[in-house]
Amino acid sequence: MSMHTEAILRRDLAAAYRLAALFGWDDTLYTHFSVRLPGVEPRFLINPFGLMFEEIRASDLIVVDMHGRVVEGNADYNVAGFTIHSAVHMARADAHCVIHTHTLAGMAVAATDSGLAQLNQISAEFHQRVGYHTYEGIALDLGERDRLVTSLGDNIALMLRHHGLLSVGASVADAFYVMYYLNKACEIQLAASSLRGVREMPSELSAHACEQFQAAEWQRHLVWEAWLRKLERECPEYKD
Template identity: 50%
Template sequence: METFNQQQRKDLAAAYRLVALFGWDDLSSTHISARMEEEEQFLLNSRDLFFDEITASSLIEVDSSGRAINATHAVVNKAGFVIHSAIHQARPEVGCVIHTHTQAGMAVSAMECGLLPISQHALRFYNAIGMHDYEGIAVDLDERSRLVADLGESEAMILRNHGLLAVGKTVAEAFSAMYYLEKSCRAQVDAMQSHSKLYYPDEAVCQHVYDQYQSYPDYMQYDWQGLIRKLDRLQPDYKA
C-alpha cells in the first residue's frame, strides 16, 4: 500500500502534466506544490524541468527555509518557495497550491473590475476570491504576510498584473478550483471582447449558486478520477 507521501508525489506530478496538457503552463515558470506528511515540508518542481517532463520522482522536497531535502540535483524556484511556503505555513488545511500565468488569467488580473459574476463558473468564487496587489517578482520573503492576508480563507486569488492562484485540501480540490477559475477568466475575456452590454444575474441568484457549489464539496473527485484515467492513457510515465 502506498504511503501518503508517495500518493502526493503521483497526484502532484499528474497536476503538472495536466496543467501542461490544458495549455496553462509558462515554460519553466509558475509552480504547483503539495504538502508532505512531515511538518513544514512540501513538494515542488525543480526549475530546470518543463511541466510535461515532471515525474513523481523528479519532484523535490523543500523545507521551511527553502532548502531542497535529499536531492542530488535540484533548482529551487525562489518565487515558488516564497508563494507556496507562505500559504502552507499559514493554512495547515491546505494540501496543494497551484499558481499559473495563463493568457486569460493575466488579462483579468490587469482589469480593475477583477473577476465578474457573469458565468456560472465565476459564481463559484462569488464574493469569495482574494486580490493581491503586484509587488514585483515574488522573491522577497516579507511579501509572504501580505499574500496570506489577501488570500484569507478563500480557495482562490487573483495576483494583480501577474496571474492566478488556487488552493485545496487535496491536489484534486486545488485543480478543480483552478479549472473553474481559468474557465471563468476565459469566458470574461471573450464576453468583453464582444463589446456587448454584459448581463449580471441578480445578487440573490449569485449567492444561491455560490451556496450550491459549497453544498457539493466532493463533486471534483469524479472529475479528478477521469483526468487521472486520461493521463494514464496519454502519459503514464508521470508516475515514474
C-alpha cells in the same frame, strides 16, 4: 510518514503538472504547484526548476522545508515559487495544495480594475471566495509572504494583480479543480469582453449558485479520477 502516502502525493502533484501542460497552462519553466507533506516538520513537494511541465514525473519532485532548504532531491527550485508557496503553507493549515498559473485569461482578468465578474454559472462558484493581491514585482522578497497571506484570507483562490492566479485546496484534486474552473471563468470573461450588452448576475443569484456548488464539492474526486484516466491514456510515465 508513510511512504505510501508520499507516493500518492507525488503521483497527484506530477499529474497536476502534466494536466496543466495538456491544458496549455504552462509558461515554459515558470509557475509552480506544491503539496504539503505530512509530518512534524513542515515540508512540501514542488517542481525542480529547469523541467517543463510536460516532463515532470513523480520521482522528479523535490522536497523543500519552510526555511528554503532542499531536503530531498538533487535540483533547485524557483525562488519566487518558494516565497509564494511557503507563505500559504505556513499560514493555512487547510491549504495542503497550492497551484499558481500564468494563463492568458487569468493574467488578462488580473489586469482589470474589477477583477472576476459574475457573468455565468462557472464564475458563481467563486462568489466572494477570491482574494486580490497587489503586484510588488517578482516575488523574491520573503517580506511579501505576510501580505500574500493577508490578501488570500480564508478564500479558495487569489488573483495576483498584473501577475496571474492562485488556488488552494485540501488535496491536489481540490486545488486543481478550483484552478480549472477559475481559469475557465476568466476565459469566459475575456471572450465576453468583446460583446455588447453583457450583464452580470445579481449578487443574490450568485450567492445561491455558490451554495449549490459548495454542496456538490464531493463530486470533485470524480472529476480528478477522470483526469487521471486521461493521463493513463496519454502519458502514463508521469507516475514514474
